[in-house]
Amino acid sequence: MKSAETIWWLSLLPGVARLFGSVFAGIFIGALMETVPIPSRGRRLMHSFVRLSRLPPACGPAFIASFVSPRAGNTMLAAARENGAISRRAMILGALANSFPAAFVHLRSTAFILIPLLGLAGLGYVVFQILAGMSCALAAIGMAHWLPLPDQEKETPLAPPAVHRHSWGSVFRQAWRQAHRLLWRVSLITLPLFILISWLDHNRHLDQLAGLLPASLTSVLPPSALIVTAAHLTNVINAAGVASGFLRAGELSSTQVLLTFVIGYGLSIPIRAVRHTLPATIGIFSGRDGVWIATLTQIIRLLFTFFTATLLVLLIQAAS
Numbered sequence: 001m002k003s004a005e006t007i008w009w010l011s012l013l014p015g016v017a018r019l020f021g022s023v024f025a026g027i028f029i030g031a032l033m034e035t036v037p038i039p040s041r042g043r044r045l046m047h048s049f050v051r052l053s054r055l056p057p058a059c060g061p062a063f064i065a066s067f068v069s070p071r072a073g074n075t076m077l078a079a080a081r082e083n084g085a086i087s088r089r090a091m092i093l094g095a096l097a098n099s100f101p102a103a104f105v106h107l108r109s110t111a112f113i114l115i116p117l118l119g120l121a122g123l124g125y126v127v128f129q130i131l132a133g134m135s136c137a138l139a140a141i142g143m144a145h146w147l148p149l150p151d152q153e154k155e156t157p158l159a160p161p162a163v164h165r166h167s168w169g170s171v172f173r174q175a176w177r178q179a180h181r182l183l184w185r186v187s188l189i190t191l192p193l194f195i196l197i198s199w200l201d202h203n204r205h206l207d208q209l210a211g212l213l214p215a216s217l218t219s220v221l222p223p224s225a226l227i228v229t230a231a232h233l234t235n236v237i238n239a240a241g242v243a244s245g246f247l248r249a250g251e252l253s254s255t256q257v258l259l260t261f262v263i264g265y266g267l268s269i270p271i272r273a274v275r276h277t278l279p280a281t282i283g284i285f286s287g288r289d290g291v292w293i294a295t296l297t298q299i300i301r302l303l304f305t306f307f308t309a310t311l312l313v314l315l316i317q318a319a320s
Helices: 002-034 041-053 061-063 070-082 088-097 099-118 121-147 168-202 206-212 223-234 236-249 254-284 289-320
Strands: none
Touching: 041 061, 041 088, 061 070, 061 088, 070 088, 070 099, 070 223, 070 254, 088 099, 088 121, 088 168, 088 289, 099 121, 099 236, 121 206, 121 236, 121 289, 223 236, 223 254, 236 254
16 A cells, blocks of 8 residues: 555656746746847738727727736726826727737737647637637727717837836846745645545546546536636646646547637636636726726626536537
């Protein structure tokens, strides 16, 4: 029995090393990307966005700024509204469109953690989050076409903000500041959760969940997927650490892992809205406008999540 327990503990070491290595590498790459200046194509992208969306030119710089800082982009929209440069409708639609570049900012570090840990499932989840942000932008563009804006919303667009280069030393210092906080959280939360789930799986305790689940659910996802979904409600890195163990053990396929992450994303939408989205939007926009922007954004994301989850379920059923 002792030898079996020793083998189990030793089997955890590669997963733990991969977890911490992926987290640190992802944070460093994200910090490095923050130092890359916006290329000259940014202005071209800005004009293309304005022409396609038919939004006022002032929404163009805000859209480009959101690739660097979503808060800065939305603040530019709020300032343009205060100055009377854009209407309330254009401000709301512009904020919806800013969800697309905001998705890239959110994934700047987590993408380089998820993909090494989860492989194709991590890549698929990264693409899903980008497409979720794109769905908000496409909805804003569609509504801008269907709901014509006032003709007076035409002025010279502002230049997109530049991002200054930093020295390698500052890049390392910034990466270490972020890594220090996140690695500490991983040590206190993700690592114990990873070990606990591995122990439960090693002793076959997770199999007991099968009798508590409806047959319609267990035909698509095994009980271990519920653990991943629950972990996703706390933090996506926690979920990635847990799912990587199930993926390597062959208990979950890449498609099943992707489905659990999509479901976790959908279930966490109300939590994120209350914790982050609503306070941030109300802090930038006026109370009623902030509520409208936050509500529309989360509804569009929820609909896209339901559509994606349905497709994945059909795919899993067809493959089984």
